[in-house]
Amino acid sequence: MSRIYDCADETARKDGLADAASAVRRGDLVVLPTDTVYGIGTDAFSPTAVSRLLATKGRGREMPPPVLVGSMRAATALVDDLGNHGRDLMEEFWPGPLTLVCSATPSLSWDLGDTKGTVGVRMPMDPIALELLKEVGPMAVSSANKSGRPSATRVEEAIEQLGDEDVAVYLDGGETEVRVSSTIVDLTYAVPRVLRAGAISIEQLRSVCGTVIGELRRGRTGTAKADTDGEAQQAEQAQAPRDDAPPEGGDGAQETPKAGRAPEGDES
Template identity: 80%
Template sequence: MSRIYDCADETARKDGIADAASAVRRGELVVLPTDTVYGIGTDAFSPAAVANLLATKGRGRDMPPPVLVGSMRAATALIEDLGNHGRDLMEEFWPGPLTLVCTATPSLSWDLGDTKGTVAVRMPMDPVALELLKEVGPMAVSSANKSGLPAATRMEEALEQLGDEDVAVYLDGGEADSPVASTIVDLTYAVPRVLRSGAISIEQLRAVCGTVIGELRQGRMKPVREDEVAKAGEAAKASRRAASRSEAPAAAGTGGADPAQASGDGASEGTASGSGAAAAGADTEAAPGGDRTTGGGTAAGQDGRTPETGQLPDGDRSEN
């Protein structure tokens, strides 16, 4: 049976944070308020506890939870490389609704799931959350909802979805001040990239970093596999060769006009090239707000891996 504490009452808040801290140290789950939506969290350094968190939400290892910290110092201990702008972003927006995806310190003895060597870190601006985090250290914290359902902005909503069997302690901090989730920024590339738009706008980010690549809108472009791009390219080449053979006399008589253009294959080649850029992670249409970029060499790795780095939230887009 879960224990619930009303953090509006000073005595209950003190008792609740002490109980929640003990529960986290035992590898149990707690629900806590943040400055965005409610979170469900546990000890980030307990693989069994993190596995229990994912199971309670109905998630797999392919969707690892972010890590909340109580100080910038705690965050830097988890991160191997902050990139060119990480510290500036922390100083400007922390504590606050900004999650930074960075390369994790490789020596850490934890297992958050399939992170591909990264960690998503945030310092929330909530007094209850900060007090608990400073007591127990970094916590793996995901939004307090079943995967695919709306994020909880009140403790009662979290309790309704998660129940009172899997969660040891609920800390009730009242209704969330802002139901908007944190902005997620990937710093593992030379140019920061928005993986999810949220409470911090891209204009605010650019005021600190200069160039920031906007979020790729989901659903506006059908993902294209590399094998499809290769087939399209081969088809275009074959068509050009055929056109070249059949129209060779005409080409000679017209000063060597491009047979691909004469046969309309220029459009096919352009489509294949554009698809290749999309498959490589090019941001052809950015996040709301009118941001548009051209090309993906700065944001998408040339090794073919996508910029999501294993840290994107699930379809409910409700990570805090």
């Protein structure tokens, strides 16, 4: 039976965070608020726990979850290469609704799924999420919904979809403020590429990076960028991006996407 804590009450919040931290350390699943939507998360370094997270959502290894961190320092320990713009994007938009896909540090002992050597990292702004992350370290976190259904912006919506058998702890932080998933940006290229449009617009990204390639859209080539519940996957075949309508359009830069997958969308 899940334990639900109303974090608007100071005592319940303290007890809930302690319970959630213990649950994460045991490899159990917890649902937590973020600044975008509610997420379901667990210890990023426990392959068994990550597999349980994906099974609870109805996902396979081909859609690995992103990793939430409590500090930029924690993020840099997970990333082998931030590219030319990673540090600037972190300083401008973190904590906040921006997920950065980077080459993962090769020596890490984890198994998030079929990541093709990459990891999506984000530092959320929500104080409850940050407190938990600073206590337990990096967490694999996906949106707190069943695959194909809408992301939860209230804890009641998460409970309705996920139930009280697989999730150990629900942290109720009220309705989320942004209610839009994070923008996902791939930094494994020389030019940043938007894998999924979200709360941070491409204009905001370009104010920091200059050139940014917009989100690929489904066209005659069959290349797709997002599934039915808004969770991103990377294009599986080489196809230069088109110049779509703003704010999600490309800027005309021609570059071939890598084969593989981007992390699941949000989360968060």
